[in-house]
Amino acid sequence: MSASPHVPPVPAVLRLVQLAVLGRWRATSDDLYRAVVRAAEVQPRQEVLVSGCGDGAVAEWLAVRTEASVTGVDPDDSRIEAAEERARTAETVMPLHFQQAPLDDLPHESAVFDVAIGEPPLSAAGDPARAVAELARVTKPMGVVVLLQPTWTSDIAEASREATVERLGLRPHLLVEWKQMLRDAGIVELQVQDWTDGPPAGSRTAEVPAVRQQRLTLGHKVQIAGRAIRRARGLRGARSAVEKEKALLRELSRERAIGFQLIKGVKWPHPVAS
Secondary structure (H helix, E strand, O other), X not given: OOOOOOOOOOHHHHHHHHHHHHHHHHOOHHHHHHXXXXXXXXXXXXXXXXXXXXXXXXXXXXXXXXXXXXXXXXXXXXXXXXXXXXXHHOOOOOOEEEEEOOOOOOOOOOOOEEEEEEOHHHHHOOOHHHHHHHHHHHEEEEEEEEEEEEEEOXXXXXXXXXXXXXXXXXXXXOHHHHHHHHHHOOEEXXXXXEOOOOOOOOOOOOOOXXXXXXXXXXXXXXXXXXXXXXXXXXXXXXXXXXXXXXXXXXXXXXXXOEEEXXXXXXEOOOOOOO
């Protein structure tokens, strides 16, 4: 008996899952990046890399507030174009540059950045461990590497994990796996801040806006059902597809299956014994 045809999620559901998972951290982005600046001790005129810069919002935030020279890298051409447009229309002249390149093959010489930051898109790289190693390679000895990464925090079914990865476009890893990637790349003195529920205790500077649980609207259900029917799954398959999306959203919202960690370390100038 052949397997049922795969039904890709509709774009509206992709956005719902991203809100359910990423909304908590986006609501406190100023606090998060202030924490990055403090952890990395970013200074004016330092060279800072943002790997997985997206549309450049974070790179611009860092350039404006720290007066460091910031370089953003992203593999998506359209995101780099948006970042460059953002920089062109900014009212303030900033030392800010963008490049399109794979995150696991950075277009930079070794040991040129004082601080290297790996944004969440790094977890979508073809080889995340190599992407972490690239961050370490381009960082100066005794420079700082910071990862801002999603982590699996609870035991959920493999099918739910894969569905979440497909909808997020990112593949979270266990915290211990991210830490091992850093150690393998020669990054030591690791420190972790858990931002799963917003700023850690004692560092909160403002109330965190509540991120409401995401739910399917009637329009979402119609889109999901319609796509399933077009894939020859019939009415029963359509109902099943809707129920699966509802269950996944409940699981992600209620169980905190995915966390978010700020992991900071220092590039050791000598080989580190394994």
